[in-house]
Amino acid sequence: MLELDGVRVTRGTFGLSADLSVPTGARVAIIGASGSGKSTLLSLVAGFLPPDQGRVRVDGRDITALPPGRRPVSMLFQDQNLFPHLTVAQNVGLGLRPDLRLSEAQRARIAQVLDEVGLEGLEARKPANLSGGQQSRVALARVLLRARPVLLLDEPFAALGPALKAEMLALLARIAEGTGATVLMVTHDPEDARSFAPQTILVDGGVAHPPAPTGPLLDNPPPGLRAYLG
Ligand SMILES: Nc1ncnc2c1ncn2[C@@H]1O[C@H](COP(=O)(O)OP(=O)(O)OP(=O)(O)O)[C@@H](O)[C@H]1O
Numbered sequence: 001m002l003e004l005d006g007v008r009v010t011r012g013t014f015g016l017s018a019d020l021s022v023p024t025g026a027r028v029a030i031i032g033a034s035g036s037g038k039s040t041l042l043s044l045v046a047g048f049l050p051p052d053q054g055r056v057r058v059d060g061r062d063i064t065a066l067p068p069g070r071r072p073v074s075m076l077f078q079d080q081n082l083f084p085h086l087t088v089a090q091n092v093g094l095g096l097r098p099d100l101r102l103s104e105a106q107r108a109r110i111a112q113v114l115d116e117v118g119l120e121g122l123e124a125r126k127p128a129n130l131s132g133g134q135q136s137r138v139a140l141a142r143v144l145l146r147a148r149p150v151l152l153l154d155e156p157f158a159a160l161g162p163a164l165k166a167e168m169l170a171l172l173a174r175i176a177e178g179t180g181a182t183v184l185m186v187t188h189d190p191e192d193a194r195s196f197a198p199q200t201i202l203v204d205g206g207v208a209h210p211p212a213p214t215g216p217l218l219d220n221p222p223p224g225l226r227a228y229l230g
Helices: 038-046 088-093 104-116 132-146 162-179 190-196 214-219 223-229
Strands: 002-011 014-022 027-031 053-058 073-076 150-154 182-186 199-204
Touching: 002 038, 014 038, 014 199, 027 038, 027 190, 038 073, 038 150, 038 182, 038 199, 073 132, 088 104, 088 132, 104 132, 132 162, 162 182, 162 190, 190 214, 199 214, 199 223
Parallel strands: 027 182, 027 199, 073 150, 150 182
Antiparallel strands: 002 014, 002 053
């Protein structure tokens, strides 16, 4: 269970509060207007932003004071955080050891994970020589390898076309199922939320609301969300 217990954070004149919990293994979309605080919510969980008050817990463990690198959390951004000077295998290997001093067993595991995401034979390529979809697969391979309990995604596939995006969401769902990870995904596309996430957190009016069933929320949105969805 991921818990945000009486959390409150301010950024300049903006304030966000969150009092909610997400069951282990759930897939949850985060939806809300631009500037409503979706990325802020992820930053609170990832540890990039300390709350002014409240606690963040994962499976009962208080992680509020832990720095990002020591949290049981992986985060995937839209730019996929790939390093251009490193190969595909090295970019994935960073998920295991930031200094890339990898054992034979770790190298074998990387090859296996690259296979699982459909990147076999591309281990030595640099990101610039990959398609957008292949770059997304590299980022997902790293996440798969790290197998952290909580996975945060900030509009991860926004730059991809609809077919490719659907494929990546299916791959992500498969990875999440395999690792048992709890997934929180910010998206601007209600269809992504419908297809990927049974539950959705609405961020509106300075509040991150508890997860609610995605279909009914989008079918009958409250006024703020209705205006945003158009
Ligand atoms: N470093 C900062 N300093 C001050 N205010 C900030 C900072 N970063 C973000 N904000 C403000 O916090 C609010 C929430 O921003 P946030 O990025 O979480 O929104 P968002 O819902 O993710 O938006 P978008 O959909 O446009 O990415 C915004 O009003 C923004 O102006």
